[in-house]
Amino acid sequence: MKFKQVQEQPSKTKPQSKSPYRLLVFQGIFLLAAFLAGALVYRAGFLTSLSAFVRQVLAEGPGSIQIQGPLAEVQENLTDEIRLYEENGLQTLFIDLKFEHYQKMLDKRAEALDTGILQTTDEDFTPVQVQLKDGPKLDGKIRLKGDWTDHLKGDKWSFRIHLKSEGQILRFRQFSLQTPETRNFLNEWAFHQNLMDEGILATRYDFVNVLLNGRLLGMYAIEEHFAPELIESQGRRAGVIIRFDEDLYWDNLTNFWQDGIHVDGGSWMTTNESSADITTFQGTKVDLDPVLKAEADAARALLRAYQTGERPASEIFDVELMGRYFALTDLWRACHGVYWHNWRFYYNPVTTLLEPVAFDNEPFQWCRQNASVSNEFIANSSLFNDPEIRAVYVRELDRITKTGYIERLQDQLGTRPAELESALRVEYPDETLTVGVDWDTLFSRQQSLAQELQPAKPVKGFYQASGVMAGDTAAPSLQVELTNLMILPVEVVRIEVNGTPLSLPADAEGTLPPVIDPEEAVFTPTYFTLPLADTSPWKELLPPQVDAIVRLSGLSTEFRAPLNGAATPDELLMGPLPASSSLAELLKKYPFLSASTDETSLLVAPGIWDVRDDLVLPDGIALQVSAGTALRFETGAVLLARGPVNLMGTASEPVILTAQDAQQGWGGIVVLNAEAESSWPYAKVENTFGIARGGWILTGGITFFNSPIRLEHAIIGNNQTEDAINVIHGKFAFIDSEFLNTFADAFDGDFVEGEIRGSSFHDIQGDAIDISGSNVTVTDTRLERIVDKGVSVGENSVITIAAVTMDTVGIGIASKDLSETHVTDTTISKARFSALAAYIKKPVFGPASIEATGL
Incomplete structure (x- = not known):
């Protein structure tokens, strides 16, 4: 923003009118009261005027307001300070509080300073209005945040803000504000970028300028809270986040601190991860949603089993993500994030495992200079003590300590670290203070950890x-x-x-x-x-x-x-996923199965076979179903594989997977983390009724998670599930295939990449094609009798639609939430509502677009 400089004019003999003179006097009195007697301003009710003044300076430039006389120096100092912040490249957030609400926070702060610990409840929230510069005013609620009183030092306090309705700031509906030094300046931001790039959930983190009731507080770190947007923005299914409740821990500390006994823990009462309650974020909202409630119940049961030692951590947590998180935490010496009361876990409803959600890590700040995560916490958390998690930790540490890893991270972050460091230098000009990313320490850590992997004698x-x-x-x-x-x-x-x-x-x-x-x-x-x-x-x-x-x-x-x-009990099955059997057990149970000579595949002989119970394959084992085979599953049964499932039919001898009782159906097919592609030529899968077992609730009759799938001349339909086929985090190709008679959506693709070519969708009771966060091409395909949308494009997807015919649809093509839709040579007829629609469904994304030619 450029401000117009006003040149001082020579005095003239012409008398000035009384109105400008009175205005100058008023401005002088106002500035004197507002900037030389801050406390009086708050108690005298001048906040609104002060806020308006600062907004005028920011909107019109400091030179837009002229003061003459003794107060000119005051104005010059103010405008110089505002100009510094306005030119730092960060967005500016205005926070406006009424006097009585501000006083409530003052009282809470005084209480915390008295005891040395800030204890908060929902009762501490008070109404607030916030606004980004040039943005709408948003209503919400605000309270102080933080555990220790370092969050309440001076005039820069830490805040938690929840916005009402669909209001959002930088795509956050719930967020925290804290001084940059609380989390070691840019190191926390860079660590979060590193984690998200590695597929680990972390709170999104940025920086803004903040004004409270017109008073410039300076630069703040802004961090989203544990709301649904956190999960969905990082390629996960909507779900629940749980934690170890830390309230008892802080209650115990406060019990001593408020009496002046400053100890780090209660004397005889033990509060740790084993004794803590387990709570769900946004618990009231979760309890009102049957699916989320079931997932939350399953998530808490898993974490409780970890607490009690009923099951090893490797069967409760995602081993790959947890091991990788420990390795990256070690690289950044971010020990604070893995204290038990800082753990947050996302329950993945597809894998039914818990994933870490990183926050409050404070890189290079809490751990001893040469300490590793394991040295600091190995005795305090059986999570890291799990051999499988430690094995992944070692493998990931070996990967990230190789030359080139940090350099690639620097390339990915580009110029943003330098831009943010330049902004922070406005408020933190001391060159001896490291406010940027501490790359030197990070490289030193990398070298030290690499040496740890080369022991002299293990x-x-x-x-x-x-x-x-x-x-x-x-x-x-x-x-x-x-x-x-x-x-x-x-x-x-x-x-x-x-x-x-x-x-x-x-x-x-x-x-x-x-x-x-x-x-x-x-x-x-x-x-x-x-x-x-x-x-x-x-x-x-x-x-x-x-x-x-x-x-x-x-x-x-x-x-x-x-x-x-030298001289001298049976393991308890935990979680809703059915247990896998060994090859020997499967061969004994199902006579139609045989093993390949290398025991990497199970082969199904041609014929019509009834499948009793769940058919669960061992990890990494492929299933090969021969042409002319029909597998008839009993009611509710599931085919669960962690390797490719190949249904190798022919035009004259297709492969059929169906239910023994068409009226009752069967659960369906789930393929998890299969590296090799599943191939389904001339396959027919029908009568799937879905899976809803405790916290294992899937929307698809066919679900491929992180597993590639290819359909050719396949037929999918006659299902009673929300999605006939659901592909998540994988590649797909549907060639010359048919989707028909679906209960709701035919194909749902979440964070996928692939193509649909030469296929047909008809008699679909929901959407024919529904994608989110994906990149898809649809060509030479026909859609008929679609109750809802022919193609639904959502959540930052990109799709190309060419030579497609739609007949009798609700909406032909809907582009939503920052998605890009490109349409060529396509026909849409008999659309009940609209042929094309572009709109915002989730405000955190933004507007979508449709580019159509030859329509």
Whole structure:
């Protein structure tokens, strides 16, 4: 913004009118009261005038208001300060509070300063009006936020704001404001960008200028709260977020602090992740939605099972995301985010696992200089103690500590860090203070952690041979004792005697448990007995060289550890996902199944077969269904696979998956995290009635999650589910296929990429094609008798529609919420409401567009 500079004019002898003179006097009195007696301003009710004055300066430029005389210097200082902030490139947020509401916050702040801890409830919220510069005024509610009183220092306090209705600021409906230094300036922002780029949920984070009742407070960090927009903006299905309730923890602290006993914890009462209640964000709203309530119940049951130790963490949390989160947290030394009372978890309704939601991390601030996440928290959280999570942590740490990782992150962030650092320097000009991203420390951390993955000696051990000497009648064997010296699981690959490998017994546990707490290490040896086919090395003058060949779980690099000679209940099924069976169990249960020679696939013989119970395949196993096969599932049964499902029909001998009772239907097909593409030529899937088991509630009769799928000459329909087929986070191709007689939508694609070509959709009771956050092409396709929308394009999608015919539809093409729709050579007839519609459904996205030619 450019301000017009007003040149000082030479005085003239012509008398001035009384009106300008009075205006100048009024301005002088006003500025004197507003800027030299701030407390009086608040109590005298001048806030509205002051706010209007500042808005005028911001809107018209500091030079638009002229003061002469002694107060000119006051105006000059004010306009110089406003100009600095107005030119920092950040948006400006106005917060307006009535006197009595501001006084309520003052009283709450005084109470917190008295005890040393800020305790908040919903009763602390008070009405507020907020507005971005040039934006609409939005009503909401506001309260102070933060746990410790560092959030209440001076005049820059931290706030939590909830907006009413569809109001949003920077696409946030609920958000927090806090000083940039609270979370170590740009480091928190950069860490969040890194996490989101790695597929880990994190609160969106930015910076704004803030004025409270016309008073410029300076720059603030703005962070979204745990609302639905957080989930949906990052490619997840709408769902619930839960946490360990920390209220009891802070109540216990306050119990001591308010009496002047400043201790870090209660004396005899223990408050931690094991004793904390589990609560759901926006619990009242969730309880009113049957689907969300079921998901919340399942999520809390999972977290409760973790609390009580009924199930290992690896069966409750998404192991890949959790291990990756720990690794990135370690790289940024962001330990504060993994204290138990800062954990937040999203329940993924498709995988029925909990995912971390990162916030309040404070990189490079809380952890000791050389500490790692594991050193800091391994003794305090069984989450990191889970061997599978630690193995992923190691693998991810190996990946992110390789040369080039941080450099790629810098390239992705581009010029934005420099722009934000320049903005922060307006308020924090001290060059000795690091307000930008601390790249030097990040590179140093990377180098240090890379070295941790190259231990000098990961294990120590002893051996003793039996039955190798003359007169020893015992069977020749080698007893080995190994102790892990690492805080990470270590796999024993083999034992070598003079370089000759000895394999571990088939029933041996080859993974050594890690040291749980390096500060108070308790070492637990693991013992192996290996048969010796060759005893000659023990008949030499010198004893043989015995080595253990090991590697850190998750990595391939092997370490050689020389050994010293020495003298001397059933697991509970947790969660709604059905348990998988072994290959042997499946082959015994279903006579129509056979295993491939390499045991990577299950083959279904041609014929008509009835399937009782759920057919759940082991992880990574493919299912190959031969041409001329019909699988008839009993009511409610589900086909669940974590590998590709190939229905290999032909024109004369299609593959059919249906229900034994068409009136009752069957659950449907779910494919999770299959790396290889599923191929369905000449396949027919019908009579799916969906899955609703506790917290496992899917909208699709056919669901592909993070798994590619290709249909050719396939027929999908006659279903009773919200979506006949739902593809999430995957690639797809529907070629020359037919979708018919659906209960609601035919195809629902969420965050997908693919094409629909030469296909037909008819007699659809909802949308024929419904995509969100996706990139799709539809060509040479016919849509007929569609009750709702022929093509629904939502949530920042891009779609190309060419040579498509629509006949008898509700709305032909609907483009919503920042989506781009390109239409060519398409015919739409008998649209009951509209052939084309572009509109905003979710205000957090923005307007959509349609570009149509040859329509």
